[in-house]
Each structure stands twice: as C-alpha cells, then as structure tokens.
Amino acid sequence: VFITTRQRVMDAWTRNIFSVPSGNGSGFIWDDYGHIITNFHVIKGASEATIRLADGRDYKASLVGTSPAHDIAVLRIGIGFQRPVPVPLGSSHDLKVGQKVFAIGNPFGLDWTLTTGIVSALDRSLPGGDGRTIDNLIQTDAAINPGNSGGPLLDSAGRLIGINTAIYSPSGASAGIGFAIPVNTVRDVVPQLIAYGRTLRPIIGVELASDR
Numbered sequence: 001v002f003i004t005t006r007q008r009v010m011d012a013w014t015r016n017i018f019s020v021p022s023g024n025g026s027g028f029i030w031d032d033y034g035h036i037i038t039n040f041h042v043i044k045g046a047s048e049a050t051i052r053l054a055d056g057r058d059y060k061a062s063l064v065g066t067s068p069a070h071d072i073a074v075l076r077i078g079i080g081f082q083r084p085v086p087v088p089l090g091s092s093h094d095l096k097v098g099q100k101v102f103a104i105g106n107p108f109g110l111d112w113t114l115t116t117g118i119v120s121a122l123d124r125s126l127p128g129g130d131g132r133t134i135d136n137l138i139q140t141d142a143a144i145n146p147g148n149s150g151g152p153l154l155d156s157a158g159r160l161i162g163i164n165t166a167i168y169s170p171s172g173a174s175a176g177i178g179f180a181i182p183v184n185t186v187r188d189v190v191p192q193l194i195a196y197g198r199t200l201r202p203i204i205g206v207e208l209a210s211d212r
Contacts, residue, residue: 001027002106005046026105026151029086036075038150040066043073051077065193069132074193090159092182103142105151117142137179138162144178153180
C-alpha cells in the first residue's frame with residue numbers, strides 16, 4: 001500500500017492549526033481485519049495517515065500500535081467488502097546469502113515500484129529510533145530509496161521475508177546497501193501491537209529500601 005501522512009502545525013501569527021503533508025512511505029496488508037504494517041519512522045510525528053490500495057481506493061487509517069525499538073507500526077483501515085488479500089508470510093530463519101529477493105514500494109512517491117536483488121548479508125545491526133539497536137537485519141542490494149520504507153521484501157515465491165526499513169547511502173539515494181526487518185521478528189511483534197498497542201518486554205530489577 002501507499003501511505004501518505006499529514007501533520008498539524010500552528011501558524012505563529014494567527015495561532016490557527018493547519019494540516020500539512022509530512023511524508024509518504026509504503027506498507028502491506030497483514031490480515032483480513034484491515035491491519036496495515038509499516039515502519040514506525042514512516043508515521044512518526046504524523047497526525048493522520050491515508051492508505052491507498054493498489055486498486056486506487058483511499059482509506060483513512062487509525063493507529064493500532066507502535067514499537068520504536070523494532071521500527072514497526074500497525075495501522076488499521078475499515079475495508080469492509082472487497083478486502084485485498086494479505087501478503088503470504090514466509091520465513092527468515094533459513095535465508096541464504098545470494099538468494100533472490102524482490103522489494104515493492106513507492107520510492108520518491110513513484111507508486112507500485114518493483115526492484116530486485118539478492119540477500120547480500122544476514123544478521124546486520126543498526127541503531128534504532130529510541131537508542132536501542134535493531135538486530136538480525138537482512139542486508140540486500142535490491143534498490144531501496146526514500147518512500148520504500150515499510151514495504152515488503154519478498155522471496156521468489158512472493159512470500160514476505162522482511163520489511164524494507166533503511167539504506168546506507170552517503171547521497172541519500174540507493175547505493176546498493178539496504179536493510180530489512182526479518183519476518184520472524186515481525187511475527188513476534190505485530191500480534192502484540194494488535195493486542196496491546198505496544199510490545200511487552202520482560203524486566204528484571206531490584207528495588208532498595210533504606211533502613212529506618
């Protein structure tokens with residue numbers, strides 16, 4: 001899907017609130033209930049998001065949950081009838097370097113763009129949005145550019161193996177080094193976001209009470 005976001009800003013002179021475009025990105029249908037998966041950084045700071053399906057239908061989306069630590073967000077649209085088919089899920093635990101992959105997204109606003117490449121490396125790590133490190137990323141040389149974020153990375157059978165999330169590029173455009181969140185991470189995180197709006201992290205801690 002093609003995701004466009006808007007942000008509310010205040011005019012410094014009149015104090016009026018305006019809604020202005022803030023960016024765009026990509027995503028995909030997760031299930032039959034209208035859940036959309038994308039990157040957290042695609043919708044970060046936005047006040048509203050519009051989802052455009054491949055058949056041209058537009059829907060206002062509601063925010064279900066986010067995990068900045070994994071750079072994953074879940075939106076939802078009320079699709080009713082003529083529901084689009086969810087992306088079939090693959091697996092990322094058995095990926096091999098050299099395996100062919102396909103990236104779908106909307107780079108620079110050019111909707112429904114397909115690029116292809118291979119798995120260049122596995123188990124890469126990048127800094128996350130909240131200071132944590134995102135681990136186990138898939139590296140690919142499939143062309144990924146601004147606007148591709150949140151779109152699906154597919155294997156040759158059309159199954160989801162990752163979410164395109166970042167590029168390494170001194171120029172800001174594709175340099176043949178892109179990264180995707182593996183689908184096995186998505187499988188773990190998304191059900192928690194749908195159920196609770198956030199991820200549940202176990203915490204072990206100690207509280208000290210002063211002597212009296």
